[in-house]
Amino acid sequence: MIRIELDEASLGATRIAISPLRDAFCALHLALPWRRPSWPYQEWVVGAREVWREDERLAPLRDLLAEGRYEVSDFLLPRPVGTVNVHEELDQLRSTDPEFVRAQAAVSFPGMADEPFLLPYLKDPQAACAALADAYAAWWEGAIEPYWPTMRRLVEDEVLLRARTFATEGVDTLFSGLEARGRWERPVLELTKYYEAEYAAGERRLVLVPLVFAEGCRLYSTDDPEVVAVSYQARGAATLREPAEPVAEDRLGLMLGRGRAAVLRELAGPLTTAGLADRLGLAPSTVSEHLSVLAEAGVVTRHRVGRSVYYQLTDTGRSLLALLSGEGVLHAVA
Secondary structure (H helix, E strand, O other), X not given: OEEEEOOHHHHHOOEEOOOHHHHHHHHHHHHOOOOOOOHHHHXXXXXXXXXXXXXXXXXXXXXXXXXXXXOOOHHHOOOOOOOOOHHHHHHHHHOOOHHHHHHHHHHHOOOOOOOOOOHHHHHOHHHHHHHHHHHHHHHHHHHHHHHHHHHHHHHXXXXXXXXXXXXXXXXXXXXXXXXXXXXXXXXXXXXXXXOOEEEEOOOOEEEEEEEOOOOOOOOEEOOOOOEEEEEEEOOOHHHHOOOOOOOOOOHHHHHHOHHHHHHHHHOOOOEOHHHHHHHHOOOHHHHHHHHHHHHHOOOEEEEEXXXXXXXXXXXHHHHHHHHHHOOOOOOOOO
16 A cells, blocks of 8 residues: 655645656556456557567567566656647656666666666666657557547546546545545545555645556656656546447438537537637637537536536437447446
8 A cells, every 4th residue: 555645735736637658658567468457458458469569669668567577667757747749758758867767777676787678777878768768659659649539538538527626626525536546534645556655745746647547557656856646547448448330421410510510529528618629620619609509409518617618418418429429428447
């Protein structure tokens, strides 16, 4: 069990951030040959394991994650900054302070300084991190990128939901509904792990990172001087199941018009007019008009949080979507 004590300063500065690189890393753990992924990941893992076996560019990752090496060093994963672009995080990795890499390598792999897999991180950390970033990029390209549009929607929706909960109901409600493997008993956040450790956040801010592939591993980072980062399972992992057969014709589009149908399809979770416009590449005024019509028809509902108005599907909207396009809302997997 990992216990992280959070003071009022840490709790007050809590934020939620997306990290595609952390999702890719946990996905990689889930694809390792000795893992047995649960149902939502079983279709995905077949192709992912082929990438893991066959792509020689992944050698630096294979060396670090050989069976028996379970330590996750902070130099493997830069601080989450909330980007949806994995290449921004890989640029962070390439620019990691060489002394930090050496220090973390020594802590994570004690007594292994002469091991071939670790020597590059001790002798030339900058070159080693560049090679590691290239390996991540190859893994992303082969195993994650085709799924990223769906994953991005899931984690963005998760951020909106959790941010709204935090803003309207407070941190206790935010933590109590986080997930089964995390438990909040003020002022301690407990994470289920196979070993015991205790940490105090001090005045560092807490960053929660929702992941689609959190079944691969739960991540927590406590060595950063400014943040304590904790990952958790985002809802909706079932979307990684085998894709449905394509629909022969767009019946939803024929009934509602393509613009309104596109708006309806995007509303898997609460979104603002501006958020929908960004996703669809439409003018906010156009999206607003579509939303007004859909709300009047009873297929979407609106609610205000502060200055923002969020829209989401009603039960009628979900039924319509499922009936006409085979896109019913999927249930989350715990």
